[in-house]
Amino acid sequence: MIRMQMQRFDELGWKQKLGIVLGVTVTLALAVGLIILATAVAIVLLPVVIVGALIARWRFNRMLNEARARAAEEEARRSAASPRVIDADFEIVNDDGPRRG
Secondary structure (H helix, E strand, C coil), X not given: CCCCCCCCHHHCCHHHHHHHHHHHHHHHHHHHHHHXXXXXXXXXXXXXXXHHHHHHHHHHHHHHHHHHHHHHHHHHHHHHHCCCCCCXXXXXXXXXXXXXX
């Protein structure tokens, strides 16, 4: 069973009220400080992440272009050595029906 206790602030003395006010003030100040710190870290790290992403994109595109060039060279070398010829024999299987089209 959960027991709840209701606190009446009109029965507190001035020291307790001051303690509550100071506690709430310190808590809010810490929360605001944490938000400011997180924003500052994000502002500092955002350009670093963007530059890293641009470098990664540049390197990936360079590797992709090199791979395409190697594939084109390999294809040219292969086709120059032995040209590809497709040879097939065709046979009409069923010529009984009327022609369409």
